Amino acid sequence: MSREVLRGGLILIFLAALTWGELQASIATDGSIPILLLFSVFKAILIAYFFMHISRLWKAH
Amino acid sequence: MTALARSAERGRAGIWVFFVSEVFLFGALLSMRFGLWGNTRPDLDQQLGLLVTSILLASSFFMYLAETAIDHDRRIIFLVSMFLTAILGIAFLIGVIGFEWGGHLQPTDGVFGSVFYAMTGLHALHVASGVLFIATIGFKGLRGNYSANDHFGVEACAIYWHFIDVVWVFFYPAIYLMGTAV
Numbered sequence A: 001m002s003r004e005v006l007r008g009g010l011i012l013i014f015l016a017a018l019t020w021g022e023l024q025a026s027i028a029t030d031g032s033i034p035i036l037l038l039f040s041v042f043k044a045i046l047i048a049y050f051f052m053h054i055s056r057l058w059k060a061h
Numbered sequence B: 001m002t003a004l005a006r007s008a009e010r011g012r013a014g015i016w017v018f019f020v021s022e023v024f025l026f027g028a029l030l031s032m033r034f035g036l037w038g039n040t041r042p043d044l045d046q047q048l049g050l051l052v053t054s055i056l057l058a059s060s061f062f063m064y065l066a067e068t069a070i071d072h073d074r075r076i077i078f079l080v081s082m083f084l085t086a087i088l089g090i091a092f093l094i095g096v097i098g099f100e101w102g103g104h105l106q107p108t109d110g111v112f113g114s115v116f117y118a119m120t121g122l123h124a125l126h127v128a129s130g131v132l133f134i135a136t137i138g139f140k141g142l143r144g145n146y147s148a149n150d151h152f153g154v155e156a157c158a159i160y161w162h163f164i165d166v167v168w169v170f171f172y173p174a175i176y177l178m179g180t181a182v
Helices: A002-029 A033-054 B003-037 B046-071 B075-100 B110-142 B152-177
Strands: none
Touching: A002 A033, A002 B046, A002 B152, A033 B046, A033 B152, B003 B110, B003 B152, B046 B075, B046 B110, B046 B152, B075 B110, B075 B152, B110 B152
16 A cells, blocks of 8 residues: 555655646746646646546456 | 446446536636636736645545555545545635635626636535535445445545546636736
8 A cells, every 4th residue: 555655645746846837837938828738738647647546447356 | 247346337437427527517617718818817816826726636645545545444544534635625615715716806807707706616616515525425434334345435536536636737727827917
């Protein structure tokens, strides 16, 4: 279980870093929509790990 | 496949069908934002936006922890994580409804007000129902329900919560960051 918790924690750190980067990118680019959408897509992909981990759709019974 | 596994399988399929309908709903709100606001946005409290976003991301981690814990029959960690997830969900609601809604932007303030309240309002409604979902699952867990082999309720709750988080991942920049503040 500790390995799974570690992976989840790492994902949370990446998510926090991306959120901070998103805010900085917004300031630097005056709110560029394509760049900020890219950040959202990366964050959604990271959160998808939580979905994939918990969903038995990706796990053998 | 056992009857329990078959039942969970059907439940999972139902959840994903439900999410497809939700994607259309939230997608429509995002389209509305881009159509009406274009490359502009209202001047909102950036620190509060960052704070509520961080709270919701952290809550997703605790929900993940809760599901992982019950998957390993670690009941105490499961219950504590569910409790923390609910607390963070409530904190998010307080941040959005209690503080952001109490700011200078009102629902009657043209397209900025109407779109902002429609997006945050519908999302907050989902967060509130998610908190109720967590409370229900948490109470059932306290009464001894769920185990490593039988915890579809926890799984469904976790999927729902992560979905709400993903929606906010797109709503946060759309409301707070994209375009020029006017």
